[in-house]
Amino acid sequence: MNCEKIKESVSIRTVLESFNLLPAKENRKTAFYFALDREEKIPSLSVDFVKNKAFDFGTGKSYDVISIVQQINKCSVSDALKYLHKFDLSVLEKESVAEIDYSKNYEIIQVGNVRHPALVQYLKSRKVFEQRHLVKELVYRFNGRKFFGIGFLNDSGGYEIRNKYTKICLGQKDVTWIKNGCNTNNEVIIFEGFFDYLTYRMIEKEENSIPDHLILNSTAMLFKVKDKLKVYHKISLFFDNDHNGRDTKKMIQDDHDNVEDCSLLYIDFKDLNEWFCNFIEKL
Template sequence: MNCEKIKQKVGIRTVLESFNLFPVKENGKTAFYFALDREEKIPSLSVDFIKNIAFDFGTGKSYDVISIVQLVNKCSVSEALKYLGKFDFSIQYHKQKEEIVTQSHYRGFKVKKIQHPVLIQYLKSRKVYEQRKLIKELHYELKGRNYFGIAFENNSGGFEIRNPYSKICLGKKDVTLIQGEENNKEITVFEGFIDYLTFKNIEKTKNSDYLILNSTVMLFKAIKALGEYDKIYLFLDNDSNGNITKNKILMKYKHVEDCSLIYRDFKDLNEWFCQGYIE
């Protein structure tokens, strides 16, 4: 595969994570990392996840995924291409093109219980209407127009918004950690909140904490915290993003159970529940 195709197909976040490099600050689309070639107290490497490039304010140098590998591994272009070939086009992390809207760009939102007919029908079509008390209906103004959707709050006060027509995040992107009884020893992990609601339909008595990533990109926010549990149950999607995320967790921890085998012929838990689950 040639250089230009690699630059377009392999995600810069995944490459940095492969070297155990994680953001110091981020807003979802961009982030600051510590420099790749020196120690520093204030991060100077600015990374743009959308453009898939980085810029070091300390040296004035720009980087793509190939030059990052060359710098860290001290290798040639051909060796860097070989290294990048293992990532299975992980830029698919952004394939859904979820829009992240900062708080300065939306206003006047109102949160209430689910009651709009369109949202009720959407939840029923996904067979999770029974769990409507775990979510809210949110109305907001964006670019002078009024919108509404199903809202699921994350740990930073942002909202994951879903309706039949769009998928966005209002505010800061983050995971959602739902803690149950004190000192729970188990945690169950999902990519999105629809799968979490689906699970609550199926298993109503499980004593577990729950982690909803709200995007596989956000794994770095919770990867260390997973080590505090004696057992980790994974209900991730059966696609490249889900597999990459699953393998990262399996490589780091031994006490992990991959539950995607339950719905191995379907994209995710909700699709299996809607099309193939029999009580």
């Protein structure tokens, strides 16, 4: 494993979070942490997230992700690289490609409320932390290795899993219906993925009648619900502004009347969540 590649591809924030170390002060590009090798009342470890490096003003020592692991675990470079392997973005991307079947050969170890600092930070970075009660924290094992992520349950008992590096489904792929039982206007709002649904829940206002919500979890799942959409008098779409999103939107518009394209709200952004994050950061 190439040391320089690891230093560039593994986030220093993620490594620190793996040891439950969180910033005492931070802004968008830098942060101050308490020292790695001593107790102190004023944080002296300056972390530059852009350069992916840290500097201890108390000792004058510089750190990269490898030396941070060495310092905390008191280990060799070789052992530090083994530890960092699980955070290597290129490795995780290879393990998340479509040809790997995550519907088999996995074991869910634990399902609970979202507490892990890395997952808390991930939800905060997507500006949906207040909706954490709608998702779960999953710890699972695949190919003998342990992973964790944000889990969103679908209607077949499978979980959509997301974290900073991973986008997979454990178990059978399916949609997620959220039917409110008081839908007097007979409306359904459809989302491509669950982060857009969480975003909508952040910005929606009180309504006299609450519509049903449908999260496809993939545009490929439209075939499972096309006939079920016929009962609705109004269909509102929050799809991505990309090829798949536009094609799926057109298929629904061709089959149904009274379809509202809500992507016009975030026309200059990839999806609703990206628009919302940009909007919040400008406040």
